[in-house]
Amino acid sequence: MRSLAVFTILAISLVPSLATKILLINTPASAVQCVPTTITFSGGQEPFTLRITDSATNNQPITETFTGLTGTSFTWSTNVLAGTVAALKLTDSDGLTAFSAPFVVQNSGDTSCL
Secondary structure (H helix, E strand, O other): OOOHHHHHHHHHHHHHHHHHHOEEEEOOOOOOOOOOOEEEEEOOOOOOEEEEEEOOOOOOOOOOEEEEEEOEEEOOOOOOOOOOOOEEEEOOOOOOOOEEEEEOOEOOOOOOOO
């Protein structure tokens, strides 16, 4: 019984450190051309590097890289053409990587950021 209690205490004490080893990035619910898009993420260790890339099915090659990010969100200017199929890649300082699902940038009629 004593060994079970010790194991339980050890397991509970490891839970906080395991939580920081998980890195998640959320796929934006909406991304609109030239309208700021908030990208949210959790877990991992700061600072983060965010890469925004086109998907394999897209004819608009884009790659934007943002380094030194801290916190749990980043606001992207969404400075790509409507119809672009983009994806997000987030890497933390320990080398953990998370990916979003592909998403399509919607049209706003505003081209001032392009």
